[in-house]
Structures are given as structure tokens and as C-alpha cells.
Amino acid sequence: MTDFAATKALFSLPEGMIYLDGNSLGPMPRSAAERVRKTVEDEWGEMLITGWNKAGWMQQPTAIGDRIARLIGAEPGHVVMGDTLSIKVYQAVAAALELNPTRKVVLSDSGNFPSDLYMVEGLIKSLGPDYALRVVAPEEVSAHITEDVAVLMLTEVDYRTGRKHDMRALTEQAHAAGVLTVWDLAHSAGALPVDLAGCKADFAVGCTYKYLNSGPGGPAFIYVAPRHADTSRPALSGWLGHAAPFDFDLSYKPGSGIERMRVGTPPILQLAALEASMDIWDMADMADVRAKSIALCDLFITEVEARCPDLTLASPRDGRQRGSQVSFHFAQGYAAMQALIARGVVGDFRAPDIMRFGFTPLYIDEADVRAAVDILEDVMTNALWDRPEYHMRNAVT
Numbered sequence: 367m368t369d370f371a372a373t374k375a376l377f378s379l380p381e382g383m384i385y386l387d388g389n390s391l392g393p394m395p396r397s398a399a400e401r402v403r404k405t406v407e408d409e410w411g412e413m414l415i416t417g418w419n420k421a422g423w424m425q426q427p428t429a430i431g432d433r434i435a436r437l438i439g440a441e442p443g444h445v446v447m448g449d450t451l452s453i454k455v456y457q458a459v460a461a462a463l464e465l466n467p468t469r470k471v472v473l474s475d476s477g478n479f480p481s482d483l484y485m486v487e488g489l490i491k492s493l494g495p496d497y498a499l500r501v502v503a504p505e506e507v508s509a510h511i512t513e514d515v516a517v518l519m520l521t522e523v524d525y526r527t528g529r530k531h532d533m534r535a536l537t538e539q540a541h542a543a544g545v546l547t548v549w550d551l552a553h554s555a556g557a558l559p560v561d562l563a564g565c566k567a568d569f570a571v572g573c574t575y576k577y578l579n580s581g582p583g584g585p586a587f588i589y590v591a592p593r594h595a596d597t598s599r600p601a602l603s604g605w606l607g608h609a610a611p612f613d614f615d616l617s618y619k620p621g622s623g624i625e626r627m628r629v630g631t632p633p634i635l636q637l638a639a640l641e642a643s644m645d646i647w648d649m650a651d652m653a654d655v656r657a658k659s660i661a662l663c664d665l666f667i668t669e670v671e672a673r674c675p676d677l678t679l680a681s682p683r684d685g686r687q688r689g690s691q692v693s694f695h696f697a698q699g700y701a702a703m704q705a706l707i708a709r710g711v712v713g714d715f716r717a718p719d720i721m722r723f724g725f726t727p728l729y730i731d732e733a734d735v736r737a738a739v740d741i742l743e744d745v746m747t748n749a750l751w752d753r754p755e756y757h758m759r760n761a762v763t
């Protein structure tokens with residue numbers, strides 16, 4: 367059993383704050399500052415360029431990739447860290463399209479995060495007028511997996527509502543129709559058990575600054591199924607994905623397996639912060655995380671519906687069909703969220719009217735949920751959100 371009291375004690379959470387936004391930016395592991403200090407002072411400061419060899423910096427992207435692989439059901443040696451998620455989406459979709467050359471359509475859904483759709487729009491524009499992005503409603507995806515589709519690109523868990531796709535069933539259906547799959551795990555990795563190998567997913571990508579707590583700007587990861595690892599061509603063919611970067615050949619030759627999905631120099635300081643978080647994740651069993659996440663979300667829904675009648679549930683009621691977040695519709699949701707944040711309950715807002723709350727068992731427990739609902743009830747019943755300063759929109763909502 368995962369000891370959640372022990373994991374909670376390993377995070378730095380400001381006194382008096384109930385942090386329900388770990389689905390957007392995870393909190394800092396207490397050991398992160400010391401871990402990063404060590405990399406800055408003892409490695410960069412003392413070793414300088416020799417750190418690439420002596421401190422093992424060059425192997426960090428695959429070493430940490432293996433630790434993430436355990437959380438997402440990937441085969442060891444098939445996940446690598448680097449770049450941002452948007453870049454990894456581009457790489458995965460470009461590689462998948464090339465593996466299915468007689469077809470030109472990328473299928474996705476309107477619940478996807480806009481950046482994923484933007485990246486594909488940009489990619490197909492470069493590929494030429496034969497290519498198309500087809501975006502359908504989330505519940506219509508299955509009906510649109512047709513024999514002209516090359517790649518199905520979906521985010522498993524909807525960032526606004528938390529609605530979860532059935533990765534196993536959709537991947538199986540896609541394969542039966544000759545379609546390759548790219549799964550975005552931004553709201554899955556560290557939120558719920560994922561079984562990439564068991565589902566026979568072709569490609570997957572995800573970020574680490576949400577549930578995996580690597581800090582702002584932490585690197586993304588990419589997974590390529592072993593059967594595609596040596597035949598996928600990385601559209602972004604950077605020198606660190608080359609078979610022999612330090613031969614400085616004038617032409618590109620892809621490295622073996624997942625190594626070829628590397629692009630440029632890895633972000634060593636961010637990877638150090640991520641390592642501190644992975645030390646905590648190593649203590650966690652994803653089945654325990656899932657069970658507690660569903661219990662916390664269910665409790666929140668029951669309490670909010672009983673005490674805040676103006677909020678309507680935007681997330682699936684059935685925990686098995688949700689990620690690790692709960693969202694409610696409220697027309698004045700932005701102002702209500704600001705009023706909550708002013709009282710120490712931190713969630714976020716997604717246009718047009720969604721108040722979003724993330725539940726992260728490593729550091730959120732039942733007492734936090736109950737305390738958060740007490741404050742939410744006060745904000746709602748006494749309309750504490752109705753003050754001019756709570757209506758002023760910040761750049762990041």
C-alpha cells in the first residue's frame with residue numbers, strides 16, 4: 367500500500383493553502399531545491415563541460431524516461447524526455463503519418479487541448495494540400511474511425527471536464543481499421559494507471575509539470591512502441607537524435623530506438639527537479655493512487671452538490687470515466703475561482719464557465735476536500751465572488 371501521509375510530507379505546500387491545481391502545475395517536492403542546488407553548484411559549478419560525462423547528464427533523458435515508463439505501462443527503454451509537449455505531439459504525429467503513407471487524415475476531437483490541434487494544423491500545412499485534420503465531438507470519435515484515417519490523435523483525459531476516453535477499445539478499433547494511434551497523456555501520467563503496452567498504443571506523449579511535479583517548464587516525454595521504434599523517422603531530426611552526435615556527420619542518420627526522438631540539448635536543471643519528484647513517485651502504486659483519487663473526487667462531488675446548488679457538474683459522474691479532476695459549470699466561475707483562491711483554495715478556470723479542481727492523492731487527503739468544500743459553500747451562499755477585483759481577468763486563468 368502506498369503511504370500517502372508519507373508522500374504528502376515530502377511536498378512543500380504553503381501553510382493555509384489547499385492546492386487543487388496539481389493537474390495544471392504540480393507543487394514542489396521538498397527535496398527539489400537541494401537536488402537542483404546540487405546540480406547547479408556541485409555539477410555545473412564544479413564539473414562544467416565534463417558534467418555531460420561525469421554527472422551522467424547525457425543519459426538523464428532515458429534514465430528518467432524509464433522511471434516514467436513504469437507509471438504509464440510502457441516497456442523499459444522506450445520513453446525519452448525532452449522539449450515541450452507541443453513539440454512532442456508534432457514529432458509523434460509526423461512519425462505516425464509517415465508510417466501510414468497511403469492515408470492523409472488525422473482524426474482528433476473537440477475536447478482535445480488546442481495546442482495539440484494547432485500543432486497538427488501546422489504540420490499538415492507543411493505536408494501539403496492532400497493532408498487534413500478532422501475534428502469531431504468526443505463521443506463521435508468511434509464512429510469516425512474509418513479506412514481513410516491515417517492517425518488517431520487523442521488526449522486520453524479532457525483538460526476541461528476530465529472525461530476519459532477508452533484507450534484500449536479505441537486503439538483496438540483503430541488498428542482494425544488500419545489507423546495508428548497517438549495518445550496524449552498530459553492528464554493521465556501520474557493521474558491514473560495507463561497501460562500503453564497492454565493497449566498496444568503506437569505513440570504516446572505527455573508533460574511532467576502537471577501531475578508529475580517537475581516544475582514550470584519541465585520537459586515532456588515521448589513513447590514509441592517497440593515495433594515502430596526503429597522504423598519511425600523523427601521529423602525533427604536534431605543532432606542528439608543522430609546515431610553518433612559526436613561524429614558531426616553532415617547528414618542525418620537516426621539513432622537506435624527511442625534515442626532518435628531526442629532533438630537537442632536536454633534541460634538538465636529541470637530534469638534534476640523532475641528527479642526529485644520521481645523519488646516520491648517511486649513510493650507510489652498507481653492502483654492505490656487511482657482508488658484514492660476516485661474516492662476524493664466522489665466525495666467532492668457529493669458534498670458540492672449537496673451544499674452548492676448553483677454549481678452544475680461538468681465531469682462524468684462515474685469515476686471510471688473520469689481522470690483525476692472534477693469540474694463544475696458556473697456562469698460567474700472566473701470570479702468565484704478568484705474568491706476561492708483569495709481564501710486559500712486554489713483551483714483554476716477554463717473558458718467559458720468551468721471551475722476546475724484537481725485531486726492528487728500524493729498530497730491531497732479527505733480533510734483537505736472537506737475544508738475546501740466549506741470554503742466553497744461560503745463563497746457561493748454568500749456570493750463572496752461578487753466583488754469588482756474578482757472579475758478582473760489575469761493573463762493566466
Ligand SMILES: *Cc1c(COP(=O)(O)O)cnc(C)c1O
Pocket residue numbers: 450451452453478479481482521525550552553573586
Ligand atoms: C498541458 C497540455 C499541453 C501543453 O503543452 P506545452 O507544450 O507543454 O505547453 C498540451 N497538450 C495537452 C493535452 C495539455 O494538457
